[in-house]
Amino acid sequence: xxxxxxxxxxxxxxxxxxQALIQHPMDSGFVKDAQGQIIPPHFIQQLTFECNGKAVFVxxxxxxxxxxxxxxxxxxxxxxxxxxxxxxxxxxxxxDTTTAKIS
Amino acid sequence: MKVRSAISLASVxxxxxxxxxxxxxxxxxxxxxxxxxxxxxxxxxxTTKFPKLKLEDFVNGPYSLNEDMHRQWVEKEEFxxxxxxxxxxxxxxxxxxxxxxxxxxxxxxxxxxxxxxxxYFDDKEGKVVTLELALNRCxxxxxxxxxxxxxxxxxxxxxxxxFTSRGKPFDIKIPNDPRALEAFETGKxxxxxRRGQLNxxxxxxxxxxxxxxxxxxxxxxxxxxxxxxxxxxxxxGGMGTISRRFITCNVQTRGVPLDPQSDEYRDLEYYxxxxxxxxxxxxxxxxx
Numbered sequence: 362x363x364x365x366x367x368x369x370x371x372x373x374x375x376x377x378x379x380q381a382l383i384q385h386p387m388d389s390g391f392v393k394d395a396q397g398q399i400i401p402p403h404f405i406q407q408l409t410f411e412c413n414g415k416a417v418f419v420x421x422x423x424x425x426x427x428x429x430x431x432x433x434x435x436x437x438x439x440x441x442x443x444x445x446x447x448x449x450x451x452x453x454x455x456x457d458t459t460t461a462k463i464s
Numbered sequence: 465m466k467v468r469s470a471i472s473l474a475s476v477x478x479x480x481x482x483x484x485x486x487x488x489x490x491x492x493x494x495x496x497x498x499x500x501x502x503x504x505x506x507x508x509x510x511t512t513k514f515p516k517l518k519l520e521d522f523v524n525g526p527y528s529l530n531e532d533m534h535r536q537w538v539e540k541e542e543f544x545x546x547x548x549x550x551x552x553x554x555x556x557x558x559x560x561x562x563x564x565x566x567x568x569x570x571x572x573x574x575x576x577x578x579x580x581x582x583x584y585f586d587d588k589e590g591k592v593v594t595l596e597l598a599l600n601r602c603x604x605x606x607x608x609x610x611x612x613x614x615x616x617x618x619x620x621x622x623x624x625x626x627f628t629s630r631g632k633p634f635d636i637k638i639p640n641d642p643r644a645l646e647a648f649e650t651g652k653x654x655x656x657x658r659r660g661q662l663n664x665x666x667x668x669x670x671x672x673x674x675x676x677x678x679x680x681x682x683x684x685x686x687x688x689x690x691x692x693x694x695x696x697x698x699x700x701g702g703m704g705t706i707s708r709r710f711i712t713c714n715v716q717t718r719g720v721p722l723d724p725q726s727d728e729y730r731d732l733e734y735y736x737x738x739x740x741x742x743x744x745x746x747x748x749x750x751x752x
Contacts (some may be wrong), residue, residue: 367543367547369542369543380542380543380748382543382547384548427701428701428702429545429548429701430547431543436474443551
């Protein structure tokens, strides 16, 4: 299966701008399906961005984040060609990781 | 506002007058179905209402209507929310059926770059055939179960097919067949007929009031509205097809929606696509 993470990171001057899109249902646990059954909560708990092994952005998420979340931030440092590792782990223990090059 | 609509009304009247003059010879000119004249008048109405916009800008719907929306659009297109669906569509399109054939066998040019020719009038069946319908017929002809017309798989497939056709102008043809003209006319009537508890026609929002707000949303002009289909709507939290768009519109006016791909919807799509002839395909799109 294709990765659930899309990422684009561009370095300009001494800052790097990162945009990421993650495919995840982010079910809150408060919604019922067509049969009237509660859809159990299923959401990303932790999202981490690491640049050259150092965490630059860590988010502890809950049920309030929308489906297929989009994240944009920038950080100081990071050069063209550096590795940016993105990983998430959800409340069911599932996870995904991808590595992108800063351009 | 009043002045502006008066001007646009006047110009439509002028355009109509000019057209009736040009099409003077047949005695029944006033009642004759003339799709080409309708399309010219339709496009003229919108270019007069929004004089700053170029014709191809209309395919971006509300995102072309003001500076602020346009900035949002530029940002959104950098990382479009339909990307996952597009990848899924590409994968599905390449995947062969159980019998070894694939979608490419059902369409001209292997299904690549042909979105602008749909819907077309099928003279054997005597009805309009849309891309969504053609896709499901392709599946059924190859022994596969049809997809739902409104859900994700259909949107992914049509999204991929639209993507390969981006930039190609809509090229809908109306053959010289009374049934085709009737389909066009039925579609037009559906578009302008008021319905639902709120007594809205499609035109109430998308011809009379594009650019105005309906709650927090900016209404899209009807011109070019199908060029961007299928769309990822933030409101839906997912992708939607043309069928889904029509159904939602009916529901929002508190009307009873028709079945997806019913004759009226097919005719409506035929009409709406035809009057946007010449505008480039821009789907899949993203809308608030």
